[in-house]
Amino acid sequence: MTTPFSWDAESLVDLYREVRAHTEALASPLSPEDQTVQSMPDVSPTKWHRAHVTWFFETFVLADHEPGFSPFQDKYWFLFNSYYEAVGPRYARERRGVISRPGANDVGVYRANVDDRMHDLVTSLDGGSLDKLAPTIELGFHHEQQHQELLLMDIKHVLSCNPLQPAYAGVPSEPCEPDDLGWADVEGGLVEIGHDGSGFGFDNELPRHQVWLEPYRLADRLVTNAEWLRFMEDGGYARHEFWLSDGWARINAEEWRAPFYWQELDGVWFEHTLNGTWPVNPGLPVSHVSFYEAEAFASWAGKRLPSEAEWEHAVTNGPAAEATTTTGPADPATYHPRPAGPATGGLRQIHGDCWEWTSSAYHAYPGFHPADGAIGEYNGKFMSNQMVLRGGCVLTPTGHTRSTYRNFFPHASRWALSGVRLADGGAPATTGPAGDAR
Numbered sequence: 001m002t003t004p005f006s007w008d009a010e011s012l013v014d015l016y017r018e019v020r021a022h023t024e025a026l027a028s029p030l031s032p033e034d035q036t037v038q039s040m041p042d043v044s045p046t047k048w049h050r051a052h053v054t055w056f057f058e059t060f061v062l063a064d065h066e067p068g069f070s071p072f073q074d075k076y077w078f079l080f081n082s083y084y085e086a087v088g089p090r091y092a093r094e095r096r097g098v099i100s101r102p103g104a105n106d107v108g109v110y111r112a113n114v115d116d117r118m119h120d121l122v123t124s125l126d127g128g129s130l131d132k133l134a135p136t137i138e139l140g141f142h143h144e145q146q147h148q149e150l151l152l153m154d155i156k157h158v159l160s161c162n163p164l165q166p167a168y169a170g171v172p173s174e175p176c177e178p179d180d181l182g183w184a185d186v187e188g189g190l191v192e193i194g195h196d197g198s199g200f201g202f203d204n205e206l207p208r209h210q211v212w213l214e215p216y217r218l219a220d221r222l223v224t225n226a227e228w229l230r231f232m233e234d235g236g237y238a239r240h241e242f243w244l245s246d247g248w249a250r251i252n253a254e255e256w257r258a259p260f261y262w263q264e265l266d267g268v269w270f271e272h273t274l275n276g277t278w279p280v281n282p283g284l285p286v287s288h289v290s291f292y293e294a295e296a297f298a299s300w301a302g303k304r305l306p307s308e309a310e311w312e313h314a315v316t317n318g319p320a321a322e323a324t325t326t327t328g329p330a331d332p333a334t335y336h337p338r339p340a341g342p343a344t345g346g347l348r349q350i351h352g353d354c355w356e357w358t359s360s361a362y363h364a365y366p367g368f369h370p371a372d373g374a375i376g377e378y379n380g381k382f383m384s385n386q387m388v389l390r391g392g393c394v395l396t397p398t399g400h401t402r403s404t405y406r407n408f409f410p411h412a413s414r415w416a417l418s419g420v421r422l423a424d425g426g427a428p429a430t431t432g433p434a435g436d437a438r
């Protein structure tokens with residue numbers, strides 16, 4: 001991970017407290033029972049997230065640097081290791097929900113213990129030792145922020161499985177209609193993408209490198225629910241010509257006929273959100289659609305998905321970059337994507353509404369090297385069978401995302417807060433019956 005910034009102990013302690021407190025604030029509306037449920041294998045219980053991010057600091061910071069280290073509980077190393085082979089065996093991911101002990105309150109005790117030990121360690125280090133350790137602690141901040149976002153995505157699914165349809169928090173946006181879709185033209189050419197080494201970046205954002213882009217354009221806002229309803233009404237989920245073969249097989253095997261959290265009741269489509277279950281709001285971005293669905297929608301619209309290089313270049317250096325809006329993230333009012341707002345001449349909804357599917361497979365940038373040791377498992381080993389998403393979403397903690405950030409999920413993932421931005425020009429667009437979303 002890259003971060004040439006020099007930390008002092010006070011700044012590290014302050015940020016540590018801030019990040020850790022935010023996790024507890026997100027968990028505070030949830031009962032111990034809420035925090036224990038695992039509603040599907042992709043979802044982890046809230047209390048597991050709270051414990052795992054604590055395990056991360058204990059394993060990657062305290063274990064090697066705390067004088068006289070011994071783990072808070074031996075078995076916690078087994079329970080709260082996520083996927084680090086080099087650290088040792090771990091409890092099966094899909095069975096995290098059957099663990100009733102430690103309970104949510106016990107996890108709080110674990111967190112407080114590690115917090116005290118982290119404080120003692122950081123404030124006892126000399127300058128040279130602090131400089132060496134600070135990048136790993138900073139990685140722990142960003143790791144915990146990733147789990148803050150996951151905690152919200154996961155509890156959304158947990159609560160969606162309850163017939164009482166409970167809300168997590170927040171209030172819905174007022175019903176609204178989408179405005180006209182605009183386009184931002186980008187010249188292309190030989191451009192650079194990737195992290196430039198200033199400030200924090202994950203290893204998968206490196207190294208910065210050159211990419212050739214044909215001229216292209218990006219939609220100035222995300223695809224809306226109203227446009228997605230037109231896709232559905234035009235047989236979008238029933239016409240094979242829009243779908244990749246794998247996607248067509250998947251939607252038929254699992255009978256997908258609408259976005260993940262939509263359900264039809266008496267002819268009206270409703271959507272489950274963190275702020276409750278409401279009639280689908282036409283002007284909001286469509287969310288919780290898979291890569292397969294995003295790609296099929298683009299095909300139906302006679303457009304395509306942007307590549308990750310197109311997305312990053314347009315946001316950082318394109319002619320529309322100065323007017324590009326960052327509506328969020330982490331809106332405490334809705335916990336749900338919001339309307340695009342007035343046209344700006346640039347790109348709207350870039351960093352704060354939905355993670356945006358790209359046409360780019362998640363793989364290593366030229367010259368990529370994972371870090372040495374167990375921490376090298378953080379990103380690199382997942383570089384197969386996944387697609388890159390860019391931007392950020394309304395659940396992403398403030399300050400966590402950036403224009404070079406590469407999120408990634410498998411093609412069929414729908415529980416993540418993902419949406420769609422269309423592209424056109426440059427690489428050949430998929431041809432198909434044109435919808436109205438253009």
Ligand SMILES: [Fe+2]
Binds near residue numbers: 082143147
């Ligand atoms: Fe993790």
